[in-house]
Amino acid sequence: MGFQNLSTLVTTSLPTINLKTISFFWYDYLLFTVVLGFSSLIGIFFGCFRKQDTKKEYLLGGKRMNVWPIAISLVASHTSAITVLAIPADVYRYGLGFWQGCISLFLLHFTTSYIFLPVFYKLELTSIYEYLAMRFDEKTRMMASALYAVSLLLYLPIVIYIPSLGFATATGIGVHVVAPIACGICIFYTTIGGLKAVVWTDTFQFTLTVGCLVAVLMLALEKAGGFFTMWNTALEGHRLDVSFDPDPTRRDGFWAVVIGLTFMFTAQNSINQGCIQKFLALPSIADAKKSCFIYTQGCIIAKTLSILIGLxxxxxxxxxxxxxxKKVERNDQLVPYFIVDVGSSVPGLSGLFFAGVFCAALSTLSANLNCVAGTLYTDFISKVMDPKVSEKVASNILKLLVIIVGVCGCLMIYIIEHLGGIVQLSISLKGIADGPLLGVFAMGVLSRRINSKGAFYGALLSMLFMSWFFMMVKYYEKMGHLKYEAKPLSTANCTYIFNFNETSTISPPPSDDNIFYMFRLSFYYYTVIGTMMCCFIGSCISFFxxxxxxxxxxxxLLCPLVHWMYDDEEDEIEQVNKSNGDYFNVEQAIQLTTSHVEEAEKKS
Structure with a gap:
């Protein structure tokens, strides 16, 4: 039936329905408190008993980190509350389209390990945006750093809002009370502990999060009648449908998800300060590549668990x-309601699960707080400071930046909570800044032909366009003209009376076809659009x-995969040119020139 008929109420009196609610007992609160308290203790340990008074120690762990903790930390940062709460609800409503992104995670290993990471690791950068200054100019670097900071400020409140809403549903404590407390704990251990605290806390939190997901999945499968019963039910309900239709307006089409998430994951990881900063903390490039492989496989496992919970x-x-x-009003409440339904007989499961959800959120939040502080300090604060400032002062400034960014992200919750569905919102926002940023870095490492003007104006114009595009899409969504058709829902087997007079399969209407075609594109393509537009504009400007x-x-400054395009003689001559702000002296230039002449005479 259509939505227009859903508001028709039954004429008979309705009985009181005993809705299940999440009840937190003392042991639930105890488990929740112990988990978050342990995270703080890790920060205290590294902050007070393992001194980190230099920038290198605070941001890179002294480049003495190990492969597995770094890989697990990266998976934990990637496995946010969006993965635990939002993705299962999205699968319930729209099917397993997001699971196709596992193909994108396989491709992510290639783009990170063989295109971007070799360049960044060889240059030993504190901030990857230093690369843009070396490749293009300082103006491009500053703009990219600012875009990155803004992107994180838009993303961080999403990360903390989802578990806060779920916990508020569980306990009755308001979202605006829970969120500041959780942010405060994360800010505390990130501020005093630096990268080492972030990595080891992430390792602990990820272990707990995965444990909770597995426990919930096992209990749910038992209630559903086993894996094969669950799979057949999902198949009959069209939750396993895969569409290879190339129509870009299909929300979860195969090509939209795989292509879109490949670009988004690349922007989110291969040129992300938080990810690259952790890779650079490893002692060798081989270790960094090994950690990247483990990381992508761990992400696939975490995503698969979330998808199976949704099914x-x-x-x-x-x-x-x-x-x-009307037992739940919005997607974010579905998983908490589900936890009660399947785990009410297991004491402490609710508290442990929400502790796991908050662990997923805090690991993402802490990683981003640490790296955005490094970016802001390196690319902005250090420019106006005395070059002779002590390492201890620099470390203290970094800690202050963590506090400021954390507070700003917490305050942004008041805006994010009014912008709609979390999965769609988080992916859409990535297109505004991450698309242009990926375009700039891709042009930098893959081609010598792109100049600083092309890079700067390509990114700027692309960002302005994507901002306008995002606001227009949100406007049409707010006006009710733009909707994505969900999979059918049914109330045919309900054992109680509810307030609608029909129990047939329910599906919302599709979008208004009168909307301009571009605004109906799947949100998975937003990062692709931003990247392609940046590259096209940058290439045209550079050409002229x-x-x-x-x-x-x-x-x-170029990816090793494109070195074959340029001969060795050109590579030696380039050393006479300006490189990273320094010129070679006259004697070196004469020596290089003489060697070219001698080699030419020998060949002749």
Whole structure:
């Protein structure tokens, strides 16, 4: 039936419905408190008993970190509350389209390990945006750093808002009380502990999060009648449908998800200060590549667990949808309601699960707080400070930046909570800044032909366009003209009376076809659009502004995969050009020139 008929109420009197609510007992609160308290103790240990008074210690762990803790920390940072709460609810409503992104995670290992990481690791950068100053100019670097900071400020409140809402549903404590407390704990251990605290806390938190997901999945599968029963129910409910239709307006089409998430994951990891900062903390490039491989496989496992929980939720609620019966009002409440339904007989499961959810959120939050502090200090604060400032002062400034950014992210919750569905919102926001940033870095490492003007204006114009595009899409969504058609929902097997007079399969109407085609594109393509637009504009501007006497870009600033395009003689001559702000002296230039002449005479 259509949505227009959903508001029709039954004429008979309705009985009181005993809705299940999440009840926190003393042991739930105890488990929740112990987990968050242990995270703080890790920060105290590294902050007070393992001194980190230098920038290198605070941001890179002294480059003495190990492969497995770094890999697990990266998986934990990637496995946010969005993975634990939002993705299962999205699967329940729209099917397993997001699971196709596992292909994108396989591709992510290639883009990170063989395109971007070799360049960044060889240059030994504190901030990857230093690369843009070396490859293009300081203006491009400053703009990219600012875009990154803004992108994180938009993303961090999403990360903390989701578990806060779930916990508020569980305990009755308001979201705006829970969120500041959780942010405060994270800010505390990130501020005093630095990267080492972030990595080891992430390792502990990820272990707990995965444990909770596995426990919930096992209990849910038992209630659903086993894995094969769950799978068949999901198949009958069209939750396992895969569409290879190339139509870019399909929300979860195969090509939209795989192509879109490949670009988004690349922007989110390969050129992300938080990820690269952890890779650079390893002692060798081989260790960094090994850690990257473990990281991508861990992400696939975490995503798979979340997808299976979403499918199992559908199998349990297939005949009596809690949205239609008004047991839950929004997607973010579905998983908490589900936890009560499957785990009410297990004492402490609710507290442990929400501790795991908060662990997922805090690991993401702490990693981003640490890296955005490093970026702001390196690319902005250090420019106006005395170059002779002590390392201890620099470390203290970094800690202050963590506090400021954390507080700003917490305050942004008041805005984010009004912007709609979390999965769609988080992916859409990535296109505004991450698309142009990926375009700039891709042009830098893959081509010598792109100049500083092309990079700067390509990123700027692309960012402005994507901001306008995002606001227009949100406007059409707010006006009710833009909707994504969900999978069918049913109330045919409900055993109680609810306030609608029909129990047939329910599906919302699709978008208004009168909207301009571009605004109906799947949100998975937003990062692709931002990247492609940046590259196209940058290439055009560079083509018309390049000069013959422009300095040749050193090969060390290019991806090793494109070195074959440039001969060795050109590579040696480029050393005479300006490189990273320094010129070679006259004697070196004469020596290089003489060697070229001698080699030419030998060949002749």
């Amino acid at each position: 199992t939720m559908y199998a349990i609620f297939a005949g009596c949808d809690p949205f239609t019966t 502004t390049n000069k013959k006497d422009d300095p040749i870009v050193p090969k060390k």
